[in-house]
Amino acid sequence: GDHPWFKREGNDLLLDLPVTVGEAYHGAKIQVPTPEGPVGVRVPKGVRGGARLRLRGKGVKHGAEVGDVIVQIHVVVPTNAEAEAMVDALEATYSEPVRGDLSF
Numbered sequence: 089g090d091h092p093w094f095k096r097e098g099n100d101l102l103l104d105l106p107v108t109v110g111e112a113y114h115g116a117k118i119q120v121p122t123p124e125g126p127v128g129v130r131v132p133k134g135v136r137g138g139a140r141l142r143l144r145g146k147g148v149k150h151g152a153e154v155g156d157v158i159v160q161i162h163v164v165v166p167t168n169a170e171a172e173a174m175v176d177a178l179e180a181t182y183s184e185p186v187r188g189d190l191s192f
Contacts, residue, residue, distance in 0.1 A: 093121070099148045099155025104162050107131060112163045122146040122157050129159055137163040 095102040103120060111118070115133035119126045120143075127143055139161045147155025165175070 094157075096148065097158075099150050099153055101147045101155065101157045103157060103159050105129075105159045106162050106164045107135075108164060109166075112137070112161065120157070120159060123148065127157075131161065135161050137161055 093103055095104075101123075105118065105120060107116065107118070111131055112135050113133070115135070116131045118129050118131055120129050122143065124146060127146060129141060129143065131141070132139075141159040141161070143157040143159065145154050146157040149155075165171075
């Protein structure tokens with residue numbers, strides 16, 4: 089059946105990994121589950137949401153073939169009242185538009 093955390097693509101397993109804003113900004117080492125047990129994943133400093141990290145050979149074993157676990161970073165933005173002033177302060181630190189010359 090469907091797994092709550094993993095999506096299977098062939099022999100690969102796709103994991104949507106929630107990280108905090110601080111973990112994304114500073115980098116972090118996070119334990120992630122795999123079929124063979126937990127593995128430490130190094131989240132690079134300054135990682136962006138949607139980035140993919142590949143754990144080779146940690147996916148589904150099918151005969152002689154073995155897939156990978158693909159960890160997709162999902163940055164969780166807090167929505168509580170305490171975060172609001174911090175987010176406003178963070179917003180003020182952007183020196184240039186993040187979308188630059190985005191056009192069609």
